[in-house]
Amino acid sequence: MSSSRSGYVWGVLTLLAVWQVGAWWAGESVLAGPATVLAKLASEARTQKFWHHVGSSSIRVFAALVVSFVSAVPLGLFLGSNARADRLARPLIYLTYPVPKIVLLPLVLLIFGLGDMGKIAMLSLILFFQLLITTRDAARAVPRSARYALFSLGGTKRHLFAHVIWPSTLPAVFTALRIATGTVVAVLFFVESIGTRYGMGFYILDAWGRADVPQIFVGIVVLALMGVILYETFDILERVFCKWSQL
Amino acid sequence: MQDTSHDLIRCIAVTKTYRADNGPIPALSNTDVCLSPGETLAVVGPSGCGKSTLLLMMAGLEAPTTGRVEFKGEHLVRPHRAISLVLQDYGLFPWKTVRDNVELGLRIRRELVNRERVSDLLTELDIGDKGEVFPQQLSGGQKQRVALARALILDPSLLLLDEPFAALDTLTRERLQDLVAESWRARKFGMALVTHNIQEAVRLGQRILVMGGTPGEVLEVVDNPSACSPDYRGTQEFYELYRRVRGRLEQAL
Numbered sequence: 001m002s003s004s005r006s007g008y009v010w011g012v013l014t015l016l017a018v019w020q021v022g023a024w025w026a027g028e029s030v031l032a033g034p035a036t037v038l039a040k041l042a043s044e045a046r047t048q049k050f051w052h053h054v055g056s057s058s059i060r061v062f063a064a065l066v067v068s069f070v071s072a073v074p075l076g077l078f079l080g081s082n083a084r085a086d087r088l089a090r091p092l093i094y095l096t097y098p099v100p101k102i103v104l105l106p107l108v109l110l111i112f113g114l115g116d117m118g119k120i121a122m123l124s125l126i127l128f129f130q131l132l133i134t135t136r137d138a139a140r141a142v143p144r145s146a147r148y149a150l151f152s153l154g155g156t157k158r159h160l161f162a163h164v165i166w167p168s169t170l171p172a173v174f175t176a177l178r179i180a181t182g183t184v185v186a187v188l189f190f191v192e193s194i195g196t197r198y199g200m201g202f203y204i205l206d207a208w209g210r211a212d213v214p215q216i217f218v219g220i221v222v223l224a225l226m227g228v229i230l231y232e233t234f235d236i237l238e239r240v241f242c243k244w245s246q247l
Numbered sequence: 248m249q250d251t252s253h254d255l256i257r258c259i260a261v262t263k264t265y266r267a268d269n270g271p272i273p274a275l276s277n278t279d280v281c282l283s284p285g286e287t288l289a290v291v292g293p294s295g296c297g298k299s300t301l302l303l304m305m306a307g308l309e310a311p312t313t314g315r316v317e318f319k320g321e322h323l324v325r326p327h328r329a330i331s332l333v334l335q336d337y338g339l340f341p342w343k344t345v346r347d348n349v350e351l352g353l354r355i356r357r358e359l360v361n362r363e364r365v366s367d368l369l370t371e372l373d374i375g376d377k378g379e380v381f382p383q384q385l386s387g388g389q390k391q392r393v394a395l396a397r398a399l400i401l402d403p404s405l406l407l408l409d410e411p412f413a414a415l416d417t418l419t420r421e422r423l424q425d426l427v428a429e430s431w432r433a434r435k436f437g438m439a440l441v442t443h444n445i446q447e448a449v450r451l452g453q454r455i456l457v458m459g460g461t462p463g464e465v466l467e468v469v470d471n472p473s474a475c476s477p478d479y480r481g482t483q484e485f486y487e488l489y490r491r492v493r494g495r496l497e498q499a500l
Binding site for chain 2: 143145148149151152153154155159167170175242245
């Protein structure tokens, strides 16, 4: 068994043990135990509606990842390698970045609507700044000697992007994706509490309204699993595309 | 009047002043340097005397504030395909394997990548078994060999070396100096080396430019025709020249 897999097994076993002790202490009506939740999960997984909830949330997160990646990463690379453009854009970024994006939720929903578009826009906005700033800083950190080396080999600015700036920033991009994913899954709960009947956020709130504690925990477990799948996907992609940074 | 038509590279009255937030920083005062094809030049001096700036101008990577640089009689305003550069911190790309680093210049120039030739060069530089590893898996000396291979594979007319062995221990440094001398004897490219190590300058420079001051200026030019010859290190001539260059540098302090 690989150390990563055995780490997962030990992690899950520890979590289940702590969870079970907590359930005994607080009582099943407050903190449903793992056996109850797993039984509920098994029964929910047999319904089409449950998978509709899971699918809706997954699509929103995936779409937000794609939208933010294709908008923030190229812009970050450009600003990081162009000091003048960075100087112009910096005030705008630093003014808007510290604003907690969740407070913009009403405005975003007003502009993009209550449907999927508004939710994806909100999630993308959160991911965008984290990816933009990390990518820009990583591109800015490329040492001058790497640029000299590339230009002295006959490289142009296009080669500099392809052979130096892009590969050198990629590990930082993966780190930003991992950090932002945690925030996005958390915000998913909020955005899916408005104007939808599908998604894990709605699923948890609906269960809360009916005081269905096991279903609340099923929702939490699913969100945790979504996080694990995303983190593992980023890890695999990083191992493939940044073999050098894993040495 | 001196005939300069056969010079490989000429720096004509070049100066360099960097602009900074707290005002201009003069790095190099009026300097003339020339190098013939197949000749080696060592520029030696203390840190901050503008010797690296001079080399970057010769590489076409920094423009002089005044004066001009000519390569094979033409105004040099950008890096030239016949000029290769080796940097102190190697300038290797950690995301590329040794082989990919060495082949990069050929690929960028859309030249034929002869894998056998690359392998032969890596073997010549004693890193024949390192082609598929990443730079961070190599020692400092091996990294510098890769940087050298990346420069030599392009068959340069002029090889520029910026403090190439400064980060290495004494024995590795001497071994690499001998390797550079051997490569030069086999290929006879022009070579300009910047160093603060006097022994290195005497070992590799047929002409030694002693620099000093801030902004930097040429204090003396020392002829050293035996440089790059085998077993030169340890000879009486080597030590006499070493003492002479050292004495000139001490005078300037």
